[in-house]
Amino acid sequence: MEVGVLVPGGAQERTAIPVLKDQAPASAGAQRVLIVDDDARLRDLLCTVLTPLDCDIVQAGSGEEALTVLLERQVAVIVLDINMPGMDGFETAQLIRDVDELASTPIIFLTGQAEAGDLHRGYDLGAVDFLVKPVGRQVFYAKVKALLELDQSFARLRSEAAKLHEEQMQAARAAEIRQRDELAITRRREKLTNIFAEASIDLPSLERTIVTELSQMFDAECVLRLPTPDHGWHESLSHNESRGALELLQALMAGTDAETVARAANYDTVMVEELTARSQRFGVVCIGRADGPRFTETEAALFRGASAAAALAISNATLYRVQAEYAAVMQATGDAILAVDVSGVIRSCNKAAVSLFSTGPDTDALLGRSICDLAVDAERGRMQEQLDDALTTRQEVSLEMTLAAHDGRHVEVMITLSPIGDSVDLLVAVVVHDLTEIKHAQTEIRHLASHDPLTDLANRRQLTDRLATLARDRTTAADLVALVYVDVNHFKAVNDTYGHDTGDELLLAVATRLRSAVDEDTLVCRIGGDEFVVVLEDVPSSAAAVASGDRILELVQGQPVHCGSAVLQPSISMGISCLGATAHTPEELLTQADMAMFEAKKNQSQVCVLYTDAIGSRQQGKVNLRTEVVEAIARSDLRIVYQPIVNCETNTTFGVEALLRWRVGGVEIPAGEIVALAEDAGQAARLGRWVLTRSFTDYASLGRDDLKLHVNVSPEQVVDCTFLEHLFSTTRDSSIAADNVCLELTERAFYGDPKPAHIALRSARDHGFSLAMDDFGVEYASLTNLMHVPVNWLKIDRSFIADVLDNERTQRLVHSQIAVAECMQVGLIAEGVESRRQADWLRDAGCVLQQGFLYSHPLEVTDLGGYLDSVE
Known part of the structure; x- marks a missing residue:
């Protein structure tokens, strides 16, 4: 470039002086100082002062000469005299500052006197300092040295800036290359995405497309593993018959780490990516080259992008399938x-x-x-x-x-x-x-919660609620609430004889008659299997309640009931209690009416029984006895007495029957009542075990193997799971023979389901024990029991023997029982023989084995031995 320079020829005239672009220093790495002064001696002196500095010093005697030097050399510091002939220092400085390359070169002005105007002008021209002649050596040296050090710092900065610029240029070029690569990857990924999207509806087709495209793109084997709904895995291979693909699959199954897969498959290079989209993991995709080149960073980036596109496509296909399933479910x-x-x-x-x-x-x-x-x-x-x-x-x-x-x-x-x-x-x-x-359903449930499902009458829950309300709302003593407790007599026998369907029809008929016998708003309930309750409100007196009860009883029992093929005569027992009379709470009302009903049932009353304190006392006594019998069994307070069984033809003792006794307060409790109390207390099996153990021990102490021991067993005892085990073990412990023991049982043992009793008794019979049917022909006799139970003896009940001499009908019944025994080829024993005439009639009819007061009252075991000795 060219700049204008003032020359001494005229103030307005300028000469174009070329400025060199590349100015090499005098010595490599050395800085230059230009000293400009018209006084040669001063210039030499200043050069001498600067000699210790590691720099080149150049002299110029005028401004023109200084400009010439600057055209040829690059300098770090200019020392410029102001007062010079021709072009003075200020004009020279102005020309220097007009050149861009020299504009920042520091200038130190030398002057003989420093006037304010010169200072201002010099600083305007970019001077860094003014030195007044004569110049101090130390000051001059220090100022030049500082400027040289500053120039060195600037040089370093310029070098670092140039280096940084170069690095930035290289980074920009690398970024441009990466951008081109990324653009290429993006285009290829977009192509894959479009290909995957076209097959994204059908998941199997999509899987095939993914492995095919990735295999072709990278010239490698490809394996895709996706989970199945049954928590297994489904694999797709790029080449189903390829050995390499199968090896890669086996390696992938061993682990999803790329290095692990590469080692397991003996591959040089492998890439593995988990397929994740929408925060959900869908599976794993893997590509590998057995012999080809290693994957580049660009290929790795492309594989990651392709995997992301594949994951998104699989996600879309899965969502489509789920949406289709949801749509089908929504429609269905x-x-x-x-x-x-x-x-x-x-x-x-x-x-x-x-x-x-x-x-x-x-x-x-x-x-x-x-x-x-x-x-x-x-x-x-x-x-x-x-x-x-x-x-x-x-x-x-x-x-x-x-x-x-x-x-x-x-x-x-x-x-x-x-x-x-x-x-x-x-x-x-x-x-x-x-x-x-x-x-x-809720209405039905509420109805069922308060009604009996068979009869549709109110149930116990509704009864409890109504009684609680009546007890709370009863305001005057004159208002009575009567509770009628109804029980169907012999209902179990109906079920056992005719079946449960017939029993249900009987209950329905009774329920219908009870409902029709009272007003519509009167509460009628079924509270148990064969138990009903009628609640009579606003009853004027207990007598009126009883009259209403009698009218209900008469209506229920008035006509027979046709139940399927059977015609039954309903029989009920009724008890009444009155809230406000004898009862003061709903609980007392129910309990008292129940007691009154049992009183009616026990006495076979044909009228409604009103609860009284006497009934309560008797029932309470029974409750107390039930408690006491449990304690008596535990303490072995019961006794066994023995009544001989005699052969009336030979007057010899055939055997003895063990009879249970219990004395309470000086009163002897009959065996039947003891058993009933034990059954009510749930102690029948325990009582039976006690009787077997005691009677076997007593029998063994007699030492009479020629006698039979007859022992009564209760129905609950026979069906108890421990019955046979205890029977057999007691026989062994007593050292008596099983064929010396006869087990007597009533036909009550076969009520309900008779099979368990049949099985137990046949097992006892097979072990040598004899069986006897006690009270045969009483209550609900059934000849089918003789078919299923291998009895050895039938016992004629004492009720037949009592009338056998005076009642021709009874005589025919006894003859029929004797005939049954002969036909069944079983023995026969008559109970309750009290006179010689009865004994003779039975002997003549064919029954020679007899027991009763005629021969002996039941004896204590201590007296039994003496009796046996006396009759022999």
């Missing part, structure tokens, strides 16, 4: 499902909604209608409020309401309003669940 569900917009307009619905709310099969009939229009008139405002609430809070809302079906029916439903979507396209999913069946 029985609940009506609708989608409505923020204004409540129906946008879509399923078949159930169309079936419920539309007259035809077309969904268009519902689309565009307001969801509020489906509600009955009284519920539309509430529907709109709940819809607005769901949209405002973005929370699910559930409510019960009534909707109008297409045929005008009012349908009780449960509606759930669930906001879905975002603010741009916010919808509300409306699920309508028909509650008709549920409401009906």
Whole structure:
């Protein structure tokens, strides 16, 4: 470039002086100092001062000469005299500053006198300092040295800046290269994404496309592993028959780490990526080259991108499948499902909604209608409020309401309003669940909770609630509430004889007659299997209650009942108690009426029995006895006595029967009552075990193997799971032979399901024990028992023997029993023989084995030995 320089020839005239661009220093790495002064001596002196500095010093005697030097050399510091002939220092400095390359070179002005105007002008021209002649050596040296050090710092900065610039240029070039590579990768990934998207609807096709495209793109084997719904895995291989693909699959199954897979497959290079999209892991994709080149960073980046595209495609295919499944479920569900917009307009619905709310099969009939229009008139405002609430809070809302079906029916439903979507396209999913069946079921459940399922009468729960209310609301002593407790007599025998269906028909007939015998608002309940209760309110007196009870009893028992093929005569026992008379709480009322009913049943009363304190005392005594019998069994306070069984022809003792006795307060309790008390207390099996053990011990102490020991067993004892085990072990412990023991049982043992008793008794018979049917022909005799139970003996009950001499009908019955025994080839024993005439008649009829007071009263074991000795 060229700049204008003032020359001494004229103030306005300028000469173009070329400035060299590349100015090499005098010595490599040395800095230059230019000293400009018209005084040569001063210049030499200044050079001498600067000699210690490691720099080159150049002299110029005028401004023109200084400019020439600057054209040829690069200097670090200029020392310039102001007052020089021709071009002075200021003009020279101005020309230097006009050149860009020299504009920043520091200038130190030398002057003989420093005037204020010169200082200002010099600093305006960029001077860094002024030195007044004569110049101090130390000052001059220090200032030049400082400027040189500053120039060195600037040089370093310029070098670092140039280096940084170069690095930036290289980074920019690398970024440009990466951008081109990324653009290429993006284009290839977009191509893959488009290819994957085309196959994304069908998941199997998508899997095949993924492995094929990746295999071709990278010229490598490809394996894709995706989980199956049954928690297994499904694999797709790029080349199904390729040995390399199979090895890669086996290696991938060993682990998903790339190095692990590469080692396991003996591959030089492997890439593995987990397929993850929408925060969900879908599987693993792996590519590998057995012999090819290693994958580059660009290929690795492309593989990651392709894997991301594959994961997204798999996610889309999975979502499509799930959406299709959801759509199928929504259409198949029985609940009506609708989608409505923020204004409540129906946008879509399923078949159930169309079936419920539309007259035809077309969904268009519902689309565009307001969801509020489906509600009955009284519920539309509430529907709109709940819809607005769901949209405002973005929370699910559930409510019960009534909707109008297409045929005008009012349908009780449960509606759930669930906001879905975002603010741009916010919808509300409306699920309508028909509650008709549920409401009906709830009504049925409430009814069943308070009614008997067989008779549809009120049950015990409703009775308890009503009695509690009556007890709370009874205000005057004159108002009585009578409770009539009804029990069907011999109901178990009906079930056992005719079957449970016939028993149910009998109960239904009794329930119907009880219901018809009282007013409509009178509470009639069934509280047990064959037990009923009638609650009579506002009864004027106990006598009136009894009269009402008698009228009910007469109506129930008045006519026979046709139950299937059987005709039965209903028989009931009734007891009454009155709230406000003898009872003061519902509990007392029930208990007292129950006691009165048992009193009627025990006495076979044909009238309704009113509870009295005497009845309560007797029942309480029975309760006390039940408690005492448990303690008596535990303490072995019971006794066994023995009554001989005699052969009336030979007058020899055939055997003895063990009879249970218990004395309480000086009163002897009969064996039958003891057994009944034990059964009520749940101690029948325990009592039976005690009787067997004691009687076997007593029998063994007699030492009479020629006698038979007859022992009574109760029905509960026979069916007890420990019966046979205890029987056999007691026999062994007593060292008596089983064929010396006869087990006596009544036909009560075969009530209900007789099979358990049959099995137990046959087992005892097989072990050598004899069996006897006690009280044969009494109560509910059934000849079928003789078919299933291998009895050895039949015992004629004492009730027949008592009338056998005077009653021809009884004589025929006894003859028939003797005939049955002969036909069955079993022995026969008569009980209750008290006179010689009875004994002779029985002997002549064919029954020679007899027992009774004629021969001996029951004897204590201590007296039995003496008796046996006396009769021999």
